[in-house]
Structures are given as structure tokens and as C-alpha cells.
Amino acid sequence: MVQFDTPAVVAPDPQANITDLLVERVKKTPQLALFAVPDGSGWRDITASDFLNQVVALAKGLVAGGIEPGDKVGFIARTTYEWTLVDFAIFFA
Numbered sequence: 001m002v003q004f005d006t007p008a009v010v011a012p013d014p015q016a017n018i019t020d021l022l023v024e025r026v027k028k029t030p031q032l033a034l035f036a037v038p039d040g041s042g043w044r045d046i047t048a049s050d051f052l053n054q055v056v057a058l059a060k061g062l063v064a065g066g067i068e069p070g071d072k073v074g075f076i077a078r079t080t081y082e083w084t085l086v087d088f089a090i091f092f093a
Contacts, residue, residue, distance in 0.1 A: 017091045019055075026052045037081045046081070054085055059092035067093045 025032070026048045033045035046054075067073060073090045077083045 019088060019091045022048070022052055022055070022088060035081050035084070051085070051088075055088040055092055058085060058089035062089060062093040069093075 025034075030047065030049035032048045034048050034051050035046040036043040037046060038044075062073075067090075073093075075083075075086055075090075077086070
């Protein structure tokens with residue numbers, strides 16, 4: 001097996017995670033539709049701002065339930081909007 005190494009162009013921030021990208025997106029384009037979810041016979045857009053609000057609300061619930069930084073959290077779900085919501089909320093908690 002051949003192995004290649006390439007040095008990183010930018011040093012990673014050990015405190016950063018995917019939530020930082022969401023916060024930056026909301027600052028730049030809060031009304032941008034990030035998701036379209038089934039709604040009756042059509043689809044409903046979820047804006048960046050709406051998604052962040054839902055993520056923070058769920059993260060608060062996780063923290064209230066006892067989740068602390070560094071805890072390991074696992075969940076199993078079908079690939080849905082809600083999966084993404086939970087995924088981001090876990091990082092936020």
C-alpha cells in the first residue's frame with residue numbers, strides 16, 4: 001500500500017466544530033433555504049436562521065437532560081431532516 005502525506009494548509013482549531021459553519025452561514029445569509037422538507041403534498045423550506053433556532057432549542061433540551069461537553073452521544077435514525085437537526089444539536093450541546 002502506498003501512503004502519501006500532505007501538510008495542512010491551515011492549522012485546525014481544536015475548539016472548532018461544524019456548528020461554527022452554521023453560525024457563520026446565518027450571519028451571512030440568514031434567509032437562505034438550507035433544507036426543503038416534505039409538507040403535505042409539497043415542500044417547505046427551512047432557512048438558515050430557522051435551522052439554527054431549532055438546533056439551539058434542541059441543544060438546550062439535551063443540556064437540561066444532563067448532556068455535558070465531552071459526553072459520548074449515539075443515536076440511530078433514518079436519513080431525515082430531523083437526523084441533521086439532532087446531529088447539529090449534539091455538537092452545540
